[in-house]
Amino acid sequence: MTxxxxxxxxxxxxxxxxxxxxxxxxxxxxxxxxxMRWLAAFNYHPVDMDALLRARLGLGRLPPRAVVxxxxxxxxxxxxxxxxxxxxxxxxxxxxLVAGLMGGxxxxxRQELDLELPIMSWGAxxxxxxxxxxxxxxxxxxxxxxxxxxxxxxxxxxxxxQRLEDELGAPVLHLAYPYGSxxxxxxxxxxxxxxxxxxxxxxxLSAPDDDSLALQRVPIYGGETLLDFAWxxxxxxxxxxxxxxxxxxxxxxxxxxxxxxx
Numbered sequence: 716m717t718x719x720x721x722x723x724x725x726x727x728x729x730x731x732x733x734x735x736x737x738x739x740x741x742x743x744x745x746x747x748x749x750x751m752r753w754l755a756a757f758n759y760h761p762v763d764m765d766a767l768l769r770a771r772l773g774l775g776r777l778p779p780r781a782v783v784x785x786x787x788x789x790x791x792x793x794x795x796x797x798x799x800x801x802x803x804x805x806x807x808x809x810x811x812l813v814a815g816l817m818g819g820x821x822x823x824x825r826q827e828l829d830l831e832l833p834i835m836s837w838g839a840x841x842x843x844x845x846x847x848x849x850x851x852x853x854x855x856x857x858x859x860x861x862x863x864x865x866x867x868x869x870x871x872x873x874x875x876x877q878r879l880e881d882e883l884g885a886p887v888l889h890l891a892y893p894y895g896s897x898x899x900x901x902x903x904x905x906x907x908x909x910x911x912x913x914x915x916x917x918x919x920l921s922a923p924d925d926d927s928l929a930l931q932r933v934p935i936y937g938g939e940t941l942l943d944f945a946w947x948x949x950x951x952x953x954x955x956x957x958x959x960x961x962x963x964x965x966x967x968x969x970x971x972x973x974x975x976x977x
Contacts, residue, residue, distance in 0.1 A: 720920030723783040725932040729797040736828040741937045744796040761806040763849040764889040784808040791833040811853035811891040814878040823857045837882045851889035859896040872908040902928050919951045
């Protein structure tokens with residue numbers, strides 16, 4: 716593991732046709748394929764949360780340029796458009812599932828954006844596990860956990876985990892907080908519910924001293940270039956405006972010199 720930490724990439728939707736209301740959180744299938752090709756070309760090695768945890772506990776070593784690829788919400792579009800690309804490159808990934816809405820639709824988006832997206836079925840989730848992907852928990856119904864009554868938080872975390880384990884027939888030890896919403900009380904409930912890791916939405920590379928129940932991630936947004944993606948993988952941040960301007964100016968100068976040749 717490098718001193719800079721491991722990029723835990725956070726995706727939501729991958730589809731050829733993003734819905735305008737969700738475009739910020741949607742990467743097109745074509746762009747996703749380019750991003751995975753870039754990871755492969757630069758010798759990144761995707762690992763799952765078990766491997767990351769073992770390394771953090773001193774029970775194993777990560778490969779050079781380790782990266783974790785995660786998908787929140789369990790959307791069917793990711794099964795259709797992201798999984799084939801991942802399999803093409805021999806990559807693994809982690810899918811965080813909303814246990815109470817499997818096979819249904821994104822009810823939380825209907826309330827907030829008047830938008831519903833299909834969620835994968837239990838059968839699809841089982842096939843992911845059989846194909847070597849990892850399934851984690853994204854609560855029972857996808858609420859903002861911080862500020863909820865402790866009994867509701869406990870139900871979302873514990874019942875969500877239990878339902879996943881019952882349906883998938885495998886331990887579920889990893890969690891992603893919906894909306895990245897958590898506080899000290901939620902973190903404590905996650906630990907009590909038996910989770911060993913939990914991902915936040917705080918932007919950053921996950922260093923060796925990262926809190927295992929509040930892991931930083933690298934948000935991947937729609938509408939960004941491959942250069943933006945590469946910068947995020949290396950820094951977890953968006954490409955600075957000054958760097959972008961410098962690159963554009965250099966490109967214009969290069970184009971100008973080429974155009975002036977006879």
